[in-house]
Amino acid sequence: MTSTLSELAEKHAALFQPGRIGRMALKNRFVQSPIFTQYAEVDGYAGPRLIEYFRERARGGVGLLITENTSVDWQVGRTVGHPIRIDHDRYRSGLADLVEAVHNEGAKIAxxxxxxxxxxxxxxxxxxxxxxxxxxxxxxxxxxxxxAIELEEIPGLINLYAQGARRAKEVGFDAVELHGAHGYLLGQFLSPKTNKRTDGYGGSLENRARFALEVVQAVREQVGPDFPVLYRLSVEEPYEGGLSLEDGLAFCQMLEKYVDALDVSAGNYDTADVLLPMVPPGNLLHYAKEVKKRVSVPVIGVGRLVWLLDELNNDVAAGELDFVAMGRAGLADPAIVEKTRRGDTSNIRRCLAVNECISRWMFNGQHTQCVINPALSQEKRAAEARRLAVLAKRVLIVGAGPAGCEAAILAAERGHEVTLVEREQEIGGQLRAWSAAEVLNKEISTFLEFYRAELQRTGVEVRLGTEITEADMNGYDKVLLATGTKSSGAPKGAVDAVQMLADRRAPESQEVTVHGDTETAMFAALWLAEQGRKVTLSSPSADVGLDTNDMQRNHLNGLLAVRNVTVITDQPAPASGTVVWAQDRAASDVMAAAVDGDRVHSIGTRFRGGRMYEATQSGFWAAAEV
Known part of the structure; x- marks a missing residue:
């Protein structure tokens, strides 16, 4: 429900109060935290795609944006792929353009x-x-x-950071942040797990902290006493031999006199489940609160915080936290802050935290993308796609899954008269199935609420429980068939996993075999276990969840173990017992004969295969062509 501005002003007053980091004044307490995107040019130059990405998030109301991991050492110290770089003066012009774009939208950038x-x-x-x-x-x-870094190399490494800071100040950035978190170089010196040195940079905490402190001091010498310097750190590495919380907190106190704010996280890529939390929201927040108890400089908290804004408002009001950082949430919806300010909370695309965004660059060398935001990395093109159509048309969209909903919303925004027809009694398509198990129930259910709110906002006529015939399509200028996929190859008597999950109807048998190597198979096994069934997940391949990313697969496997689901691989289809079929699906062929590529089109996974990402992309961009 949309709140009035006066109600919202009271509800989130602390989050929308101005704040300060050193001498930098910020209009609110929201920070867009750094996330690697690969939107820079191949050589690390800050080009149009990167600039439009940041411009859109600045326009969305956040007070401070922090760039992704910007390389001070392209030779041996850059992230895989093509991050932004600041290791040479030749990159100043692109960086200056980036700063100007953000400033023109009323935000600050570090x-x-x-x-x-x-x-x-x-x-x-x-x-x-x-x-x-x-x-x-x-x-x-x-x-x-x-x-190993030789002792004589250390001054040169320190100078790389210092010169990067100099360039940052000269091109107009409002602050610099030193990335000492998540297992990167500064944190490697601090951690006893990765620092076994026997010289003055290893051994005791004071020695392990020396490199980072010398970097901070060198940066301060370059930028002067009044330029804000932030430090991001993992205050704990929760694995054997890693940085202890006690040492991390002590290090924060060492940093305090040199920096203007601490950006507090935890873990590294050896503990990715901590670093990139999937559930629950706020699992890193206690670290920031512990740091805040020990230092006087502002503290920034992170960790799926878009789900906790009411709680965070109280934390900021109570002085337990100063700023709220949102990373993946800002990928999903760049206008979170402005929508929250207006009270349009039902119209926020809230991050699902399935980590498809991170996995695309980490494992596949691709640009960061989002399964629920088809405009990510295509902000300028998407803005053009939202312009009013020259000629309003009558548009029929068949199927209210993610492709159909995306298409209907954009087509209506562009001024078309849109009817969305769904044979089931609810919108969502396969999303209804994915929301059955506890693991994504809240996230997917909230996303469906978003679609309902957006369909209402844009004036789409929604007809549920309605079957369409070819004759019903007459009278429409454009028909988009978004009927998704159907079960394929299931043996006689098998239960379709998607239908079972959508209907929330478990087989009566107390022992069930789920057969499939898909993410849906994992969801089905989890949900059946939650219903008290004894479940075996039988995969025809050497692994399970082959159509999802590594982090999601590992996360779901952990939950399967907790639920005592037996997983067996390289198995043929079961010949007996109660079988739930969760293998690859085939494209829907509903009204296939009517598809002419002119007035009637197939869209979504019916058209291009794939899963949620392909559905949202196809639905949005198909509507852009109407």
Whole structure:
């Protein structure tokens, strides 16, 4: 329900109060935290795609934006792919354009200075040389064995950060942030797991902290006493031999006199489930609150916080936290802050945290994308797509899954008269199935509420429980068939997993075999276990969840273990017992004969295959062509 502005002003008053980081005045307490996008040019230049991405998020109302991991050492210290770079003056013009774009939207921007250290691969370095680290040979979750940094190299490394900070100030950035979190170079010196040095930069906490403190001091010398310097850190590495919380908190106190704010996270890529939380919201927030108890400088909290704005408002009002950072949430909806300010909370695309965005660059070398935001990384093109159509048309969309809903909303925004027809009694399509298990119930249910609110806002006529015939399509200028997929290859008597989950109707048998190597198979097994069934997940392949990303697969496997689901691989289809079929699906052929590529089109997974990402992309961009 939409709140009045006066109600909202009271509900989220603390979050919308101005704040300060050093001498930098911010209009509210919201921060767009850094997320690697690969939107920079191949050589690291800040080009149009990156600038439009930041411009859109600045326009959305956030007070401070922090760039992604911006390389101070392109030779051996850049993130895999093509991050932004600030290691040479030739990149100043693009960075200046980025700053100006954000400033023109009324926000402030900080650049995050970054060096990978050991979290890099030899193939990603110039000259195919090993990455560098405090200690040789200690590899990360990804990467190759690093060589040890020689003592005489340390001043040069420190200067890389200092010169990056100098350039940042000169091109107009409002602040710099040093990336000492998530297992990168600054954190590698601090961590006893990765720092086994026996010189003045290893051993005791004071020695392990020396490199980071010298970097901060060198940066301060370059930018002066009044330029804001932030430090992002993992205050704990929750694995054997990693940085302890006690040492992390002590390090924060060492930093306090040199920095203007602490951006508090935890973990590294060896503990990705902590670093990139999937559930529950706010699982990193206690770290920021512990830091806040010990320092006087502002503290920024992170960790799926878009779900906790009411609680966070109270935290900020009570002085337990100063700023609220949102990363993946800002990918899903760049206008979160402005919508929250207006009270349009039902119209926010809330991040599902399935980590498809992160996995695209981490494992596949692709641009960061979002399964629920088809405009991400295409902000300028999407703005053009939303312009009013020259000629309003009568548009029929058949199927109210994600493709159909996206198409209906955009077509209506563009001024078309849109009717959305769905044979079931609810919108959502396969989303209704994915929302059955507890793991994504809240997230998917909320996303369906978003679609309902947007369909209402844009004036789409929604007809539920309605079957369409070819004759019913007469009288429409354009027909988009978004009927998705259907079960394929199931043996006689098998239960279709998608239909079972959507209907929330479990087989009567107390022992059930789910057969499939898909993410849907994992959802089905989880839901059946939640209903008290004894479940075996039988995969025809060597693994399960082959159509999802590694992080989601690992997360779901952990939940299957908790639910005592037996997983067996390389199995043929079961010949007996109660079987739930969850293998790959075939494209729907509803009214296939009517598809002419002119007036009648197939869209969504029916047209291009795939899953949710392909559905939302296809639905949105198909409507842009109407």
């Amino acid at each position: 650049v995050q200075l970054h060096h990978t250290g050991r979290q890099n691969s030899q193939g990603n370095t110039e000259g195919n040389v090993p990455p560098i680290a405090p200690t040789a040979g200690i590899t990360s979750a990804f990467g190759t064995a690093p060589r």
